[in-house]
Amino acid sequence: EAQVTQNPRYLITVTGKKLTVTCSQNMNHEYMSWYRQDPGLGLRQIYYSMNVEVTDKGDVPEGYKVSRKEKRNFPLILESPSPNQTSLYFCASSLQGVGEQFFGPGTRLTVL
């Protein structure tokens, strides 16, 4: 089944403890992206990647890092999480960016 998977689905952590949210897609898509969803603010793009080893900042990249070493994986790294990064995170992919984007099921992160 064609899909985008994210792990973990739920995470509660404390301020400053490094964490990684994984994202993987099995559709051989070149484009991948991370969004965060907050009440009243909608979904906002954090980082995106047009292909392996090519990443760029979205609208809200502060406090986040990404890497794209393989086409299928696009992990989101929070080196020193803070409470304002408590949010619902979605990974998305598409064949070449211009078309339909496929979203993962989301990761609900709480930073205490």
Add this chain to the structure above:
Amino acid sequence: DAKTTQPNSMESNEEEPVHLPCNHSTISGTDYIHWYRQLPSQGPEYVIHGLTSNVNNRMASLAIAEDRKSSTLILHRATLRDAAVYYCILRWMDSSYKLIFGSGTRLLVRP
């Protein structure tokens, strides 16, 4: 960024057609009109998109006004599974290919 305006919520009866409106009076000639929906506790899901002509797919139809300042997503027979937040998104092809989600329309489907 060109903006879209949608009603906050709409209600429908199961198995009846649903017309979800979207106004986008500042749309530019290169903006595509995309619709996504988000079911409860799930990620957004692509529904349909178009540029100028009306479009149909297995999920829905998209009717675009001749002046392109508004569009309507049509669900031909609403089911309980169609209860979701529907987002109308104008998309121009900048380098980020990001989707800009507004507040959307929450569709309630009555059995």
